[in-house]
Amino acid sequence: MSDNKHLHDRVKSILYSLTGITLSENKDIMIANRLHKLKRDTKYAGDIEELLDAVEEGEHTIEFINSFTTNKTHFFREDFHFTDLKNRVLPEFAKSGNQIKLYCSASSTGEEPYSMAMTILEAAEECGRNINATILATDIDTNVLQYAANGVYRYSKSSKEFPSWIKPQKYFKKRVQKTLASEEILIKVKPELQKMVTFKVMNLNDKSYPYNKNYFDVIFCRNVLIYFSNEDQNKILKKLFSHLKIGGTLYLGHSENPQDLISYVDRIGQNIFIKTKDFY
Ligand SMILES: C[S@@+](CC[C@H](N)C(=O)[O-])C[C@H]1O[C@@H](n2cnc3c(N)ncnc32)[C@H](O)[C@@H]1O
Incomplete structure (x- = not known):
């Protein structure tokens, strides 16, 4: 050898x-x-x-x-998930006034949970009502969590990262320093967005997760299962699933699938699943 x-x-x-x-x-x-x-x-x-x-x-x-760890991510990655969140899930919570609990289970440098937060604020504006929301964002990598909590990103006007319904200047402040590439600037997440997201370290490989059963209304688990064996993907999904409410939504990445949970969900869109019953 x-x-x-x-x-x-x-x-x-x-x-x-x-x-x-x-x-x-x-x-x-x-x-x-x-x-x-x-x-x-x-x-x-x-x-x-x-x-x-x-x-x-x-x-x-x-x-x-x-x-x-591999931390590749960007704002509004697979933006149809955020469109679904805004148009289907959030209006119900705006109407009822009930709190919505969202979980981003592999948040990397923060673009995904901040995209969730921007989506909530946009939906609230469209509905003309506040939405009472909490967003928990976890990752195993402490460096990316620190980066996320700091909330400073590179931005280039020519990038197509943000969908047409998001105006970045609404949610980010421009930083004075220029970064190396001439058309790029640094932007910092505004405090109102920052305070909507709680970042914590968490290992998806842990035996159990420190949340109540049927706790979250929405779980994002995207582009992370691909790093695990098929068997381990299934184990992680079952653990995550136990913390999702019946009627709650699970968003998976483009090359991920619900495996053993297929009979416990309704697939309503591109890797968008609604939990129909508990898996026991
Ligand atoms: C490619 S990024 C995906 C980020 C984001 N979810 C997205 O779709 O853009 C994968 C993230 O999963 C995290 N990760 C890998 N193994 C993990 C584990 N066992 N527990 C928690 N996070 C993990 C990595 O640190 C990395 O930040």
Whole structure:
């Protein structure tokens, strides 16, 4: 067995035990790059094998996890989910005055939960009533959570990130500094949006989640299950599902599916599922 193969198998096994993430076979370059970065970030004096020994003994585990997560996201990704939230789910809550509890289960750098918050404010305006909403956003990666809580993003006017019904200047303040690319500016989430979202660290691979059963009205679980084996995806989905109310909505990413839960949901749109009964 080559040294690299041994090292990479070790990384995969540690990563799996800490996070449940399964790295596929063709990830050699990615693993090598991230190990280098981890060594640089931790300023670890020994070699990589020793660094992995340390991680296994509980040292630098946070840095290890943060190095191996993939955090790609953007505002209003798969925007039809936000359109559905605005036009179908939120008007009911505007009308009833009941509180709506939303959960973003892999929030990365915050673009997804802030998109949820903007959608709520737009729906409230359209309905002419306040919507009493809480948004919980969790991720396993502490770096992205810090970034999200800070709420500063790069923005380019030519980007098509925001749908036509969102005016970014309503929700973001322009920052004075210019970033490197000349057409980009920095924007910061306004306090009214920031205070709608609570960010917390949470591992979807944990045995159970610290929420009541049938608690959330809406769960976003998008573009995260793809990092898990089929069996583990199913386990995560069942746990998440137990915290969704009957009648609540589950939004999944484009290449994710509800697996064993298929008989417990109504599919009403592109990876949009309404819970019809509990899975027991
Ligand atoms: C590709 S991003 C997706 C972000 C967003 N949901 C979206 O669709 O744009 C995947 C996120 O899942 C997080 N993640 C990976 N494994 C996790 C785990 N075991 N528990 C919680 N979050 C996890 C990563 O840290 C990363 O930020």
